[in-house]
Amino acid sequence: MSDEEDVDQIPDLVPANKKVPITIITGFLGSGKTTLLNYILSKQHGKRIAVIMNEFGEGDSIEKSMSVGSAGELFEEWLELKNGCLCCSVKDNGVKAIENLMTKKGKFDYILLETTGLADPGPIASIFWIDEELCSDIYLDGIITMIDAKNCPQQLQEKKKDSSLNEATRQIALSDIIVINKTDLVSKIELKQLTTDIRQINSFSQLIETTHSRVDLDMILDLNAYSNSNSSSGNSGLEDVFRHRGFRPDEHQHVIDQTVSTLTLEKPGCIDKVLLDGFLQDLLWEKKFKNSEGQTIEILRLKGLLSLTSDDNHHVVQAVYELYDYHTTTPWDVNEERRNTLVFIGRNLDREILEHQFTQCLQSNSS
Numbered sequence: 001m002s003d004e005e006d007v008d009q010i011p012d013l014v015p016a017n018k019k020v021p022i023t024i025i026t027g028f029l030g031s032g033k034t035t036l037l038n039y040i041l042s043k044q045h046g047k048r049i050a051v052i053m054n055e056f057g058e059g060d061s062i063e064k065s066m067s068v069g070s071a072g073e074l075f076e077e078w079l080e081l082k083n084g085c086l087c088c089s090v091k092d093n094g095v096k097a098i099e100n101l102m103t104k105k106g107k108f109d110y111i112l113l114e115t116t117g118l119a120d121p122g123p124i125a126s127i128f129w130i131d132e133e134l135c136s137d138i139y140l141d142g143i144i145t146m147i148d149a150k151n152c153p154q155q156l157q158e159k160k161k162d163s164s165l166n167e168a169t170r171q172i173a174l175s176d177i178i179v180i181n182k183t184d185l186v187s188k189i190e191l192k193q194l195t196t197d198i199r200q201i202n203s204f205s206q207l208i209e210t211t212h213s214r215v216d217l218d219m220i221l222d223l224n225a226y227s228n229s230n231s232s233s234g235n236s237g238l239e240d241v242f243r244h245r246g247f248r249p250d251e252h253q254h255v256i257d258q259t260v261s262t263l264t265l266e267k268p269g270c271i272d273k274v275l276l277d278g279f280l281q282d283l284l285w286e287k288k289f290k291n292s293e294g295q296t297i298e299i300l301r302l303k304g305l306l307s308l309t310s311d312d313n314h315h316v317v318q319a320v321y322e323l324y325d326y327h328t329t330t331p332w333d334v335n336e337e338r339r340n341t342l343v344f345i346g347r348n349l350d351r352e353i354l355e356h357q358f359t360q361c362l363q364s365n366s367s
């Protein structure tokens with residue numbers, strides 16, 4: 001059948017102007033990613049859920065398997081990528097391949113991307129995040145990291161020869177939702193210790209404990225963690241976390257891994273965006289700042305809720321490695337105290353230095 005004939009048969013199930021959320025599911029082999037995918041599919045009858053199983057690190061594989069669930073039935077599609085691996089291709093053949101498939105087959109309600117053998121979800125998350133800015137049909141909804149409760153402690157201890165971060169630490173640092181799975185295989189004490197260790201790396205993200213990846217889907221899907229352009233309320237998932245669900249800033253002051261941790265700064269007042277841009281660019285792009293021991297401060301993930309001098313709305317700022325972006329959300333209430341919160345997840349963080357730089361961006365300091 002030709003492409004044109006195929007286009008005539010687009011199923012009219014999902015509105016054409018609807019943007020399609022994509023969730024990245026990362027985690028070590030055997031952590032329960034496939035079990036989670038199957039669980040989601042079993043609970044989403046009647047929805048068109050596309051599942052992309054991406055075998056990263058396999059060199060020059062050019063086709064990626066995709067299963068599409070439609071009204072309970074599953075069928076297999078192949079994503080044709082001209083330029084090799086989904087994570088390595090430029091803007092994105094990967095995104096284009098998914099969009100082309102939707103042009104031919106109709107839109108999906110949701111896309112789930114399982115990364116197998118991929119150490120670092122950052123680059124692929126950045127691709128989908130950037131592409132939304134470029135008016136893509138797809139937007140990044142969130143990154144879920146599956147943790148194998150039994151094996152994770154050992155994975156966290158792994159030392160890399162080049163002193164780079166081990167995979168488990170990186171995946172935990174970058175995730176929006178951390179699912180500790182296989183809790184039936186560990187004791188309560190072991191689970192508590194693991195939770196503490198994970199919280200020391202990333203104390204911002206939601207942590208969920210499961211067996212057989214059985215999780216309340218409302219907690220992991222439609223997070224809107226990277227933008228608010230798809231929310232009818234003008235609210236963003238991240239703003240919701242800061243303002244309503246709440247988070248416990250810097251619960252843990254001592255870090256076992258001594259390199260990766262979460263640091264939260266909160267300041268009343270309004271921020272000068274030009275000054276903040278300067279600070280973020282020095283921090284993220286130039287890697288200009290060092291901790292008190294002379295080690296470079298490296299940011300893996302940054303999230304913030306800001307009050308800018310320029311207007312009366314809340315602004316969300318966030319970064320994945322060097323890439324950062326702002327979006328505007330809801331207005332501040334007239335009686336609400338204007339304040340700014342920045343959460344840094346990274347290596348060699350130094351409160352004094354980051355606080356000094358952040359304070360320099362406040363309006364009173366700019367005059």
Ligand SMILES: Nc1nc2c(ncn2[C@@H]2O[C@H](COP(=O)(O)OP(=O)(O)OP(=O)(O)O)[C@@H](O)[C@H]2O)c(=O)[nH]1
Pocket residue numbers: 027028029030031032033034035036116146181182183184185210211212213
């Ligand atoms: N005991 C126990 N086994 C589990 C649990 N969750 C998943 N499993 C089993 O663990 C094995 C690996 O689970 P998968 O879902 O395939 O893990 P994965 O992350 O997709 O791993 P790969 O398929 O190797 O990429 C399967 O045999 C599952 O049935 C759990 O909570 N407890």
